[in-house]
Amino acid sequence: MVLTSDISLDARALKKGPWTSTEDSILTSFVTKHGEGNWNSVQKHSGLFRCGKSCRLRWANHLRPNLKKGAFSAEEERTIVELHAKLGNKWARMATQLPGRTDNEIKNYWNTRIKRRTRAGLPVYPADRAKSCSFKYYVEASDGRSFISGKNADCDLTSSFSRQGGCLDSFHPISRRDNRSLNNRTFMTAVPPSSAVNQGINHLVFEGTINSYHCTEVIRNRQDDRNAVTNESGPFAESSSDESNMISRSDFIFSSLAFDRGYMAGALLSGSDNDLGQSLVLYNQRTTHENPITHYGPPVSVATLKQELPSSQSAVSADSTGTQRSSITNPSPIIPSNNILSETDSYGSNASNYLEALIQEAHPVEDIEQVCVSMDLIDQLMVLTSGNMPPDITALLVSSGKGRWGEKSDPTTPVEVGICSDHSTDVSPICQIGIWDETQAISTHSCPPVVPRFEDNMKELPREGTYPVCTDEDFLTLLDLANSDAVPEWHTSSESKSVGVPYALLVGNMDALPTQQTIAELDNSTSYRSVANQLWEHSSGAW
DNA sequence: AACCACTACAACCGCAGATCT
DNA sequence: GAGATCTGCGGTTGTAGTGGT
Structure with missing residues (x-):
């Protein structure tokens, strides 16, 4: 009531609409004299009949020095497209990357561009931005599961993933740490059709931000997305440029990366942050960068897996004979058709023993260094473990694979943790563990495996003594060495380095995870690889 | 010349977070 | 600690200019 008259008074007093040159000059002289800020006082003391907000806007968008005028250059346009792909409608953030341009300009440009392209029936993002990733792998498994694995060398989009039941488009990993696009990061997602949803492997590979243009059915068996499974619509189903679709979630925790013949090799279902204790969480970037607590949880039992799946999805299903079995297609006649493990079994020791038996069956045991683990074995193991590779087996x-490093086909596929093959030979070059790198292309990786000490499992690892078991003192020593820059880094990418989990893997002791401060210091000074290098030298190449 | 569609741009509005009192 | 105020951001609307019919 009281305010009504005030408001109408203000409405009468304050001018709206286009600014005149006189007003501009008044505002300019006032800001030049008194500086920016305190915009309401501008209105009060400058004689302008404009509200503070209007003054700020006029200054910021038109009067402040160093503003670029005129049309956007081709380079600027390209930058805008890239930035929008990464940031969405964060105009102000985009403006910081375009000197002399204002958020309003960029917004206007984008909106008219959107209109134009939409009217023309063109995609928002140019096709060359949406498809230029060279996917290292694309596998359509015989059971209908599809995987896309992309590593991207030159663009920040991974898309063009379209298949029955779902597609992934415009997939933008962005570092939370500095909002930098993880352009060269390896990522993969598996989008099984409904018939294979119960594999427990349909998880995004990374934790980060997804700009979900046209994303559908990407994540389907997370706790809070279970309802989405039934209606064939994932959490990213809406197609929109709305910021609300900039989904940043921390619970897409990928397992291992490698797969062949359509099978995940290495595995693991993800879990939310709350599930750390249940899942074998291998990497969680958020926790690494912001709160470096990343766990190797206990192995996930089949029962746990089953529990974690939506009601419409079960890890084991009954076949026509009523036998409960993994729904992963059995890839090999070697493996009995019924699941060796009972539902309630943790696969741990059984699987380990079974694998050893398999290896011994395939190769003479006297020279384990010559053992080649074929993908058949990995296939079988995957069936055995329902896609969840226990760490001790991974280590095994x-x-x-010892001794194979650098031999003939270079096992350069980077993995976060897990097992991979290079997909180039019939016989897999075995496994790698623990090399996580968001800056290196797949094909350029070459470094010795870093073997985590899986706490209780460690003492059970074969060939004890060949593993780089680090004490905390070792860790500190290595850290000093790394920070001393006494050793050349394995790569000198100017991109920021990923530390944390790799470090922990390196150290082999999750308890020895460096503090965030340590990570930051390390990140500024050297690469964890130099530590790995030291580790390698310390062990005299024994691993 | 008049009208229309479209584009580009400027400015306003509402909201939310930060800061102040 | 709570309310007021300031500031910045993003969405929306208004308007001038342009080109085609």
């Missing part, structure tokens, strides 16, 4: 496989 690495052990089997």
Whole structure:
């Protein structure tokens, strides 16, 4: 009531509409004299009958020095497209990357561009931006599962993933740490059709931000997305440029990366942050960068897996005979058709023993260094473990691969943690563990495996002594060495380095995870690879 | 010349977070 | 600690200019 008259008074007093040159000059002289800020006082003391907001806007968009006028250059346009792909409608943030341009300009440009392209039936993002990733792998498994694995060398989009039941488009990993696009980061997602949803492997590979243009059915078996499974619509189903679709979630925790013949090798279902204790969480970038607590949880039992799946999806299903079995297509006649593991079994020791038996069956045991673990074995193991590779087995496989590093086909596929093959030979070059790199292309990786000490499992690893088991003192020593820059880094990419989990893997002791401060210091000074290098030298190449 | 569609741009509005009192 | 105020951001609207019919 009281305010009504005030408001109408203000409405009468304050001018709206286009600014005159006189007003501009008044505002300019006032700001030049008194500086920016305190815009309401501008209105009060400058004689302008404009509200503070209007003054700020006029100054910021038109009067402040160093503003660029005129049409956007081709380079600026390209930058805008890239930035929008990464940031969405964060005009102000985009403006900081375009000197002399205002958020309003960029917004106007984008909106008219959107209109134009939409009217023309063109995609928002140019096709060359949406498809230029060279996917290292694309596998359509016989059971209908599809995987896309992309590593991207020159663009920040991974898309053009379209398949029955879902597609992934415009996939933009962005570092939370500095909002930098993880352009060269390897990522993969698996989008199984409904018939295979119960594999427990349909998880995004990374934790980050997804700009979900046209994303559908990407994540389907997360706790809070279970309802979405039934209506064939994932959490990113809406197609919109709305900021609300900039989904940043921390619970897309990928497991291992490698797969062949359509099978995940290495595995693991993800879990939310709250599930750390249940899942074998291998990497969680958010926790790494902001709160470096990343766990190797206990192995996920089949029962746990089952529990974690939506009600419409079960890890094991009954076949026509009523036998409960993994719904992963059995890839090999070697493996009995029924699941060796009972539902309630943790696969741990059984699987380990079974794998050892398999290896011994395939190769003479006297020279384990010559053992080649074929993908058949990995296939079988995947069936055995329903896609969840226990860490001790992972380590065993690495052990089997000892000595193969750098030989013939270079096992350069980077993995976060897990097992991979290079997909180039019939016989897999075994496994790698623990090399996580968001800046290196797949094909340029070459470094010795870093074997985590899986706490209780460590003492059970074969060939004890060949693993780089680090004490905390070792860790500090290595850290000093790394920070001393005494050793050349394995790569000198100017991109920021990823530390944290790799470090922990390196150290082999999750308890020895460096503090965030340490990570930051390390990140500024050297690469964790130099530590790995030291580790390698310390072990005299023994691993 | 008049009208219309379209584009580019400027400015306003509402909201939310930060800061102040 | 709570309310007021300031500031910045993003969405929306208004308007001038341009080109085609």
